[in-house]
Amino acid sequence: MARLASGAPVRTFRVKKRGVTGKVQLSEGGRLRSESTLERDLIITLDFHSDVRAVIEQPVRIDYEHEGQRRRFTPDVLAEFDAVGGHAPRIVLYEVKFHQELQERWGELRPRFKAATHYCRQRGWRFKLMTERQIRTPFLKNAQFLRGYLGIRDDPVTRGQLLYMFRALGPTTPQALLAAAYWDEQSQMKALPYLWQMVAERVVGVDLHQPLTMASTIWMD
Template structure:
């Protein structure tokens, strides 16, 4: 469970993010945290992540004991050999306005991460709110669906045969009937959301986007 008290702020929207990668519940305490968890859930390099993984104890300049609870620990796929990220997620305006207060806390986080062999990262809306996020938000509604295996097989076999296509062309190649295409479309987005069919998610995702077979 989160150990922080949530400050009253117009930006605070709390909840639990649906996740297959989270260690424990993927709780969020702001829309920015929610959006960052969405990116982690979809990013192919991320293997697991944990929300509020550590309480870091540190001493301020007056000798008073303080606590810092970073937002997320991100673990990457082992073959990539990327150090885990210990992340603090904040709006840039918040960092600028409260820098004297945050600076010693961030320094404590940097020391802790370095000792653990990790990297300490400040994540702001600049890194989070990108075209990639917009695509991930759209695909979230399809990622956890349970399509019929026969529909999955049909789409995967056809995209493998074509090698490269677009959502519109792939569906048309399977069936010219518009109703049949509409029926298969959620399964296609499900396969893209789960990286079983590839697409460049850093570009706007449309029916004319280039998609290709994983194999």
């Protein structure tokens, strides 16, 4: 889960078209501010990715020149990903826009995106433009659902029972696991939040890029 990296936003927050300002609680503590529901959804997605180590809101201001005039561009979010195979941590600078807005304002927006791409290449980063088509996916819905179980009170007895049965069954489904672990429906329903907690913690694996249901295949991570 992501943590809040140090550093204040480089500009004052404002309300964008189609946007609402708000704060997103991160799993590891701290809050990030967002200027739109789409930016909020990107932060939730990044926070729930297991390989994202830090997230910063509006981290840099990019100065560039276009048509003889000095301009400024402040991308929305920066994410730092875990290092893989001895390489340095991967850093991605994100800008979010609704697809329709991109179509309507592409001529105006393109120079700032070009400047951001150049800025990132100079630093070994990556610039990524995201719309609702890349953000509002089954992964986001699963993240929104599972994040609520990260803070529930721990129950070692119930978790131990589920893990014991899991080892006996191997890959299974939430429905089958609960039915094998408990005879009565009331006990199954009481245990279900702790199963979702283990999924959210990545103790139990599942394909988070597919809709999460009681019939989803789950396995021990």
